[in-house]
Amino acid sequence: MRYMQLGNSGIQVSKMGLGTWAIGGGPAWSGGPDEQNAIDTIVEAVQHGINLIDTAPAYNFGNSERLVGRALKQVHRNQVVLVTKCGVVWNREGSPWNIVGNRQLYKNLTPQSVRLELEESLRRLGTDYIDLYMTHWPSVEPCYTPIAETVAELNRLKEEGKIRALGAANVSIAQIKEYLACGELDLVQGKYSILDRAVEDELLPLCQQNNIVMQAYSPLEQGLLTGTIARDYRPEPGNARSNKKWWQPGRMERVIDMLDAFKPLCKKYHCTIPALCLAWIMNQGDEINLLTGATAPEQIGMNALAASLELETADMQYMRAMAEALDDEACM
Numbered sequence: 001m002r003y004m005q006l007g008n009s010g011i012q013v014s015k016m017g018l019g020t021w022a023i024g025g026g027p028a029w030s031g032g033p034d035e036q037n038a039i040d041t042i043v044e045a046v047q048h049g050i051n052l053i054d055t056a057p058a059y060n061f062g063n064s065e066r067l068v069g070r071a072l073k074q075v076h077r078n079q080v081v082l083v084t085k086c087g088v089v090w091n092r093e094g095s096p097w098n099i100v101g102n103r104q105l106y107k108n109l110t111p112q113s114v115r116l117e118l119e120e121s122l123r124r125l126g127t128d129y130i131d132l133y134m135t136h137w138p139s140v141e142p143c144y145t146p147i148a149e150t151v152a153e154l155n156r157l158k159e160e161g162k163i164r165a166l167g168a169a170n171v172s173i174a175q176i177k178e179y180l181a182c183g184e185l186d187l188v189q190g191k192y193s194i195l196d197r198a199v200e201d202e203l204l205p206l207c208q209q210n211n212i213v214m215q216a217y218s219p220l221e222q223g224l225l226t227g228t229i230a231r232d233y234r235p236e237p238g239n240a241r242s243n244k245k246w247w248q249p250g251r252m253e254r255v256i257d258m259l260d261a262f263k264p265l266c267k268k269y270h271c272t273i274p275a276l277c278l279a280w281i282m283n284q285g286d287e288i289n290l291l292t293g294a295t296a297p298e299q300i301g302m303n304a305l306a307a308s309l310e311l312e313t314a315d316m317q318y319m320r321a322m323a324e325a326l327d328d329e330a331c332m
Contacts, residue, residue: 001049002307004032004289006081006215007186009165015282016307017052018045019217020299024064024198035067037296042071044297048304050229052081055119056136057089067125072126082127085136085169086117094143106279109139111153115296118157132187133157134167147175150246151182161183171216173202176212187289190309192216193225194254194280194323195246207287215289218326219281220274221246222293227259251326258322265319269309278306295318 002015023038038145043054047184053071054063072080087109088097094108095225122128133154139145157163168179169189179185190199207214220226222311224246231253259273266276267310282290292303 001304002225004213004286005033005232006132006165006210008098008184009132009186011081011165011186013052013213013289014050015289015306016050016278017054017083017215017289017291018042018050019293020053020055020064020068021059022068022293023295024060030141032101035070038067039071039074040297041294041300042068043074044300045294046071046075047080047268048300050078050304052289052291054083055125056085057117057124058085058136060118061103062120062124069126077127080209081131082125083134083167084121084125084130085130086114086121087132087136087139089113089117092116092234095140097137106143107137107140107223108143108151109145109185110143111149111263112167113148115157116154116203118162122162129161129210130206130267131215132165133163134169134187134189137170138172138189145230147178157185167215173206176203176206178255180210185210187213187215188290189215189217191218192281192288193219193221194277194319195221195225195326197323199283204285204287207291208285212287214285214287215290215291217291219290219292221255223227224252224255225259225274225277227256229256231256254326268315269311271309272302272307275302275306275309276319278303279309279311281318282306282309282312 004015023041041246053068055068055275055314057065063180087107089106090103091109094106096104097107098105115145135150154166165186166184167187168185171188176185191267192199204214223245248251262276263271266273269276279288282288294300294303
């Protein structure tokens, strides 16, 4: 496993992290998790040198955090760079956002809510500090909180030793600049896959200029780029995949055709389709950190392989051209 500096925090993180949304189960993933399997998956990641473990209160209403907390008891706490988030709540009000399993989620980044969320997360995770604390979604009306007020509270929590580094997810370029004006920002999450390359336009250059880690989430498009999806598969209504662009009939089949065309490269690099797609992201720049998902321990080794693959420039260009061709078809 390769490692990198987490912004200016002095923390060393694995180039690949484990995201725990899916293994937390819940309505967004069509049911409850196999809890022991989830715990084993997290422990397996740590044993493979993946020290960055990402979770959030909003992942199945705290269940993902609870499972991560149970897994932490099976490893040394200092082996893990623990990441969780604030700003999405269900047990108090804010700006109405999303409904999951008939429960209303709210966005709330008031200083009071941020502090309360952190205390709740610490209890669920069974720890007394968070290595990287992130805002999950930006604040919006009617419960709008200026970024300066949120960051001031985050800085207070950092001074108290409850968090070690700061990050933000799903933020615009203008919002990132506001964060930087108020304090340090060590990591920004952005959606990045071979199918969705929008971060390359502005976000990646901004991160490079400010020593911010750009963490790519959903690099396998919620499983579509694993090469294991049947052509006749259709997500159930309400499933996290159901409203995603590349999971729609017609587009999904063209993605599968692209993956079939990648198989000679898999043979060349002695890897799987998902490892190839992950390696493509990791080879795009030194400042990129990759957040991967896994729902079983055996998937960890396959994902970790991607961290060691160095793709030739011509092969990366070929893969990009294939993906760009899908963009052109989608516009026709």
